[in-house]
Amino acid sequence: AEEQEKEPLYCFTAEDGVEHCVWKISEAENNKKLQTAFGLMDKIYIADGHHRAASAVKVGLQRRKEGVTQESDYFLSVLFP
Numbered sequence: 091a092e093e094q095e096k097e098p099l100y101c102f103t104a105e106d107g108v109e110h111c112v113w114k115i116s117e118a119e120n121n122k123k124l125q126t127a128f129g130l131m132d133k134i135y136i137a138d139g140h141h142r143a144a145s146a147v148k149v150g151l152q153r154r155k156e157g158v159t160q161e162s163d164y165f166l167s168v169l170f171p
Contacts, residue, residue: 093120134169143167 093113101111115121128134136143146165153162 092117139167 093115094111096113098111098113101109103109115124143165150162150165153159
């Protein structure tokens with residue numbers, strides 16, 4: 091919630107009238123809170139985009155092996171309860 095009080099990186103309204111906004115979570119403590127919350131989940135199911143997620147993991151692992159750890163360590167995702 092703290093991050094949402096800041097200016098979003100992107101914000102737009104889609105053709106269907108739904109507004110979409112993206113914030114960067116840059117505070118280390120807020121990232122730690124998210125990691126803790128995800129750690130409490132037993133399982134996460136990827137219904138759509140599982141091939142993209144698997145490919146992103148493979149690229150990240152390969153880049154780490156090459157000694158490169160940057161943006162390739164992460165990929166965009168969204169979770170719904």
